[in-house]
Amino acid sequence: MNHEQFSSKLLERAVGEMAKLPGVGRRTALRLVMHLLGQPATATAALTDSLNRLRTEVKYCRVCHNISDTDLCEICSNPSRDARTICVVENIRSVMAIENTGQYRGLYHVLGGVISPMDGVGPGDLQIASLLERVADGEVDEVILALNPTMEGDTTGFYIQRRLSGQSVKMTTLARGLSVGDDLEYADEMTLGRSLVARTPLT
Amino acid sequence: MNHEQFSSKLLERAVGEMAKLPGVGRRTALRLVMHLLGQPATATAALTDSLNRLRTEVKYCRVCHNISDTDLCEICSNPSRDARTICVVENIRSVMAIENTGQYRGLYHVLGGVISPMDGVGPGDLQIASLLERVADGEVDEVILALNPTMEGDTTGFYIQRRLSGQSVKMTTLARGLSVGDDLEYADEMTLGRSLVARTPLT
Numbered sequence: 001m002n003h004e005q006f007s008s009k010l011l012e013r014a015v016g017e018m019a020k021l022p023g024v025g026r027r028t029a030l031r032l033v034m035h036l037l038g039q040p041a042t043a044t045a046a047l048t049d050s051l052n053r054l055r056t057e058v059k060y061c062r063v064c065h066n067i068s069d070t071d072l073c074e075i076c077s078n079p080s081r082d083a084r085t086i087c088v089v090e091n092i093r094s095v096m097a098i099e100n101t102g103q104y105r106g107l108y109h110v111l112g113g114v115i116s117p118m119d120g121v122g123p124g125d126l127q128i129a130s131l132l133e134r135v136a137d138g139e140v141d142e143v144i145l146a147l148n149p150t151m152e153g154d155t156t157g158f159y160i161q162r163r164l165s166g167q168s169v170k171m172t173t174l175a176r177g178l179s180v181g182d183d184l185e186y187a188d189e190m191t192l193g194r195s196l197v198a199r200t201p202l203t
Numbered sequence: 204m205n206h207e208q209f210s211s212k213l214l215e216r217a218v219g220e221m222a223k224l225p226g227v228g229r230r231t232a233l234r235l236v237m238h239l240l241g242q243p244a245t246a247t248a249a250l251t252d253s254l255n256r257l258r259t260e261v262k263y264c265r266v267c268h269n270i271s272d273t274d275l276c277e278i279c280s281n282p283s284r285d286a287r288t289i290c291v292v293e294n295i296r297s298v299m300a301i302e303n304t305g306q307y308r309g310l311y312h313v314l315g316g317v318i319s320p321m322d323g324v325g326p327g328d329l330q331i332a333s334l335l336e337r338v339a340d341g342e343v344d345e346v347i348l349a350l351n352p353t354m355e356g357d358t359t360g361f362y363i364q365r366r367l368s369g370q371s372v373k374m375t376t377l378a379r380g381l382s383v384g385d386d387l388e389y390a391d392e393m394t395l396g397r398s399l400v401a402r403t404p405l406t
Contacts, residue, residue, distance in 0.1 A: 008261065010257045018254075021239075048254050051220070051247055051251050068210055
């Protein structure tokens with residue numbers, strides 16, 4: 001089903017565009033498009049309108065760069081959040097994941113990616129300068145680095161740590177170790193090794 | 204990640220619409236939508252335009268009901284195809300699958316579904332009347348039933364067979380048996396049983 005002939009150019013184009021989405025092959029794209037053809041026209045209109053509106057009208061918070069419908073996002077404008085703690089994350093999916101834990105009451109700073117020379121992403125492509133400004137304003141007690149535990153996430157974390165080293169701000173990072181419910185036998189050596197080195201005293 | 208708060212109503216709506224597609228959960232929908240946000244706005248415009256145009260401008264061939272950009276589809280209007288053979292299929296994906304084999308030179312008839320009382324689909328909801336008309340015109344030598352080998356496909360096949368029983372047309376169905384490359388040990392009992400009953404003489 002790789003380069004088969006479609007009997008309709010309209011279908012061909014729709015499947016081609018759909019298949020550009022990550023993780024969507026041509027077979028899946030055809031299934032999704034055929035589904036839309038089987039639904040009332042209003043279903044396709046609702047989908048395309050929501051995507052167009054999101055893409056053209058979306059805003060990013062001027063302080064933390066989280067996705068937002070307003071200039072200042074709901075978290076930054078919430079007076080009951082602890083404005084003295086900033087959690088630095090890679091993207092808005094990380095914000096959602098942390099919000100879902102219900103364990104965090106501070107603010108965020110969304111970098112919009114991580115340093116990745118392979119992909120041509122340098123520090124200047126990320127929201128690092130605005131983070132330094134927020135910290136330099138002196139209203140911040142703690143910066144939590146909550147980047148993904150990858151090579152790029154670690155590199156980005158080290159870079160930010162170095163740039164903030166002159167500031168009198170406490171810097172922390174998410175704890176690494178065994179997942180809740182993990183079995184030692186199945187944990188990878190890196191994780192098990194780290195959780196041994198960073199062992200926690202029993203109080 | 205089920206009913207988390209999105210920081211943007213626009214994002215919430217786009218993810219909700221995307222997640223209505225079959226096989227797309229909210230997590231995948233978010234990933235796809237975030238991908239579009241990371242691409243130039245033209246990418247979203249190209250996707251939504253292609254879907255809107257397909258949904259509003261698509262035509263179905265007046266003879267075989269295959270999807271088409273023209274009144275009469277490319278297969279029906281091709282003079283080198285054998286117009287005396289009609290292959291009856293459930294949907295246009297079946298047409299593509301058969302075309303991809305390169306083994307068929309006749310025409311098609313797309314039913315638009317199969318009889319399924321559970322889903323409220325009766326013979327009147329399918330393109331069966333127009334198939335009877337095509338056969339009654341007397342220009343057809345053979346009708347090949349190429350429905351999916353499911354309960355509903357079989358029911359639909361029996362129904363069509365009965366409706367065409369008075370006509371002097373040869374009726375055939377796709378052969379069932381072991382897949383090419385199958386191992387007897389792993390074939391299901393139904394398939395192995397049928398392939399034994401319908402064993403082919405060695406010539």
